[in-house]
Amino acid sequence: MTACAIEPPSAGSSGADDVVPAAGCVLTTDGAYAARLALDGDSWFPERWTLDGPEPYAVPLPGNQPEEPGTEVQPLGDGRVLIHRLVERRHAFALLYPTGPGTGELPLGAVECPEPGTRLTLLPPAPGGAQAYALAVGPRSSAVWLVAGGAFGPERLAEVPGRCSGGIWLDGTGRILALDRELGGRTKTVVVDLERGEISPLLQISERSDDRLLLADADSGLLLIASDAPSPGEERLGWGVLGSTLPVRFPECLRVPDCRVVPFAVQPGQVLMPENCAVALRIDGAFGTWVGTWRPVERQVTHLPAPGGWLTGSGLWTRDGVLRLPYATQETPCGVAELTAPRGETGSPEATGGTAGTSPSGGTRDTSVAGTTGTAEATGTTGFTRAAETRRVAGVTGNPVGATWGSPGDNGLEGPVRDGTATGAPGVSGVSRAAAEPVPPMPVVTRPVPLQQAPLSRLVTK
Incomplete structure (x- = not known):
C-alpha cells in the first residue's frame, strides 16, 4: 500500500533556496494535474494525480529502480510528468507517462554543471503547461534553462549575474x-524576458533592504512580497500592486508570533480588484502546521486546521474563492479538501490604501513603505522599468511624510520603525518634521492594468 509522504528537500540545499519550505506536491497552473514523489516501503517513486474529474485519482509511475530522495517531479498540462535526476554532475530529464501496467519514459537530454557549487532545480510550472524550465545557480551567475517542450532538448535561454x-x-x-x-550583499527581484534574454529590475523598496517576490497574480496584479525594509533585521510579509503608485503595505495581522508565514496560493479572476483576492498561507509554528486565509481588504487572518494528510504547502484557489488542498491518508490515498475563505473584517479605504492605523475593533496596524516596483508604460516594447522613487513613509497620524533612506548620520529621515512612524535627526521626530515642511500632494492613483494586457517599457538594463 502506498503511504502518505512529503517530498523532502534536495540534499545539499542551502542559502536562499531554504527560505520557502518545499511543498508536498506540485500542481499545474490550472489545477488539472499534480505530481509528487511518494513512498512505498523504502522505495521512492513518482505519482501523478488527476484533479479535474468528478473524483481525484492517483497513478503510480515507478521506473525500473527506486528514485533517490529529493528527486524532482513536475506535471505538464497533457498529464505527463517531468522527472529530474542527478547523476554525478549531470542533470538528466525525462517525461513519464502510464502505459498499461508499466511506465513509459521519454528521455529529453541532460544539462551538465561542471563548475563546483552549481545547483540546478526546476522552476514552478509555467502557464499553459506545455513547457518546463530550470534554474542553474552558480557561484557568480545564474542561468535559466528550457528543459521540456523545446525542439532539440535542453536549451539555455538567459544568464543573470548574481545568485538567483x-x-x-x-x-x-x-x-x-x-x-x-542576490548581488552585492543585497537581494532584489529582477525580471527576465525569456524570449529576448533581457533583464530589468522589478522590486526595490530601499537600497539597503532585502526584497523578494513570493507570489503574483496575473489577473489583478497583486504581488506578495517579503522584505526587511519596515523592520531592519526582521523579514516582513507585505503586498503591493504592479504598476500602482501606492506604497507597499505590511499588515500587522500577517505577523504571527514565533511562526513562519508563507503564502502559497492566490485567488485568480479578480480583474482590477487586487484587494479582494483571497490568499492562502502556510503557517508553521511550535504546535504544527495549519492554513491561514487573508484578503488585502481585510484586517485579520482566518486560521483554519489543515486537513489530515495535507501535502503541506500545496493548494489552489478557484475563481469562486474555494481553496482546494490535496491530501493523502491510509484511508484516502488521493483526496482533495475544499475550504471556502470566510469574509472577515474589512478595513477602511485609508487602511487598504496604505496609511497606518487601527481597525475598528482596535486591531492591527499597517506599516507602509514606498519603494521601487516595475511599472508598465505604454510604449509597446519589451522590458520592465522602475517606478518613480517617491519614498513615502506613513506616520502615526496617517499623513505621508517625505523621506529618504540614508545612514544614521544623515539629516534626512531614516527608514520606518516597528510602529509605522519615521525617525529623523536628533531632536526631530517624524510628526514634527511633517509639520515643519509642506507635505507634497498625493499623486493621482490609476487602477492597475492586468499583467497579460500591460505593454512593457522601453528601458531594459542588464
Whole structure:
C-alpha cells in the first residue's frame, strides 16, 4: 500500500533556496494535474494525480529502480510528468507517462554543471503547461534553462549575474519570469524576458533592504512580497500592486508570533480588484502546521486546521474563492479538501490604501513603505522599468511624510520603525518634521492594468 509522504528537500540545499519550505506536491497552473514523489516501503517513486474529474485519482509511475530522495517531479498540462535526476554532475530529464501496467519514459537530454557549487532545480510550472524550465545557480551567475517542450532538448535561454532563487511567472504565456537575485550583499527581484534574454529590475523598496517576490497574480496584479525594509533585521510579509503608485503595505495581522508565514496560493479572476483576492498561507509554528486565509481588504487572518494528510504547502484557489488542498491518508490515498475563505473584517479605504492605523475593533496596524516596483508604460516594447522613487513613509497620524533612506548620520529621515512612524535627526521626530515642511500632494492613483494586457517599457538594463 502506498503511504502518505512529503517530498523532502534536495540534499545539499542551502542559502536562499531554504527560505520557502518545499511543498508536498506540485500542481499545474490550472489545477488539472499534480505530481509528487511518494513512498512505498523504502522505495521512492513518482505519482501523478488527476484533479479535474468528478473524483481525484492517483497513478503510480515507478521506473525500473527506486528514485533517490529529493528527486524532482513536475506535471505538464497533457498529464505527463517531468522527472529530474542527478547523476554525478549531470542533470538528466525525462517525461513519464502510464502505459498499461508499466511506465513509459521519454528521455529529453541532460544539462551538465561542471563548475563546483552549481545547483540546478526546476522552476514552478509555467502557464499553459506545455513547457518546463530550470534554474542553474552558480557561484557568480545564474542561468535559466528550457528543459521540456523545446525542439532539440535542453536549451539555455538567459544568464543573470548574481545568485538567483525563487521564480514567479508574471504573464500568462510563460515569457516573463521574476527571480530574486542576490548581488552585492543585497537581494532584489529582477525580471527576465525569456524570449529576448533581457533583464530589468522589478522590486526595490530601499537600497539597503532585502526584497523578494513570493507570489503574483496575473489577473489583478497583486504581488506578495517579503522584505526587511519596515523592520531592519526582521523579514516582513507585505503586498503591493504592479504598476500602482501606492506604497507597499505590511499588515500587522500577517505577523504571527514565533511562526513562519508563507503564502502559497492566490485567488485568480479578480480583474482590477487586487484587494479582494483571497490568499492562502502556510503557517508553521511550535504546535504544527495549519492554513491561514487573508484578503488585502481585510484586517485579520482566518486560521483554519489543515486537513489530515495535507501535502503541506500545496493548494489552489478557484475563481469562486474555494481553496482546494490535496491530501493523502491510509484511508484516502488521493483526496482533495475544499475550504471556502470566510469574509472577515474589512478595513477602511485609508487602511487598504496604505496609511497606518487601527481597525475598528482596535486591531492591527499597517506599516507602509514606498519603494521601487516595475511599472508598465505604454510604449509597446519589451522590458520592465522602475517606478518613480517617491519614498513615502506613513506616520502615526496617517499623513505621508517625505523621506529618504540614508545612514544614521544623515539629516534626512531614516527608514520606518516597528510602529509605522519615521525617525529623523536628533531632536526631530517624524510628526514634527511633517509639520515643519509642506507635505507634497498625493499623486493621482490609476487602477492597475492586468499583467497579460500591460505593454512593457522601453528601458531594459542588464
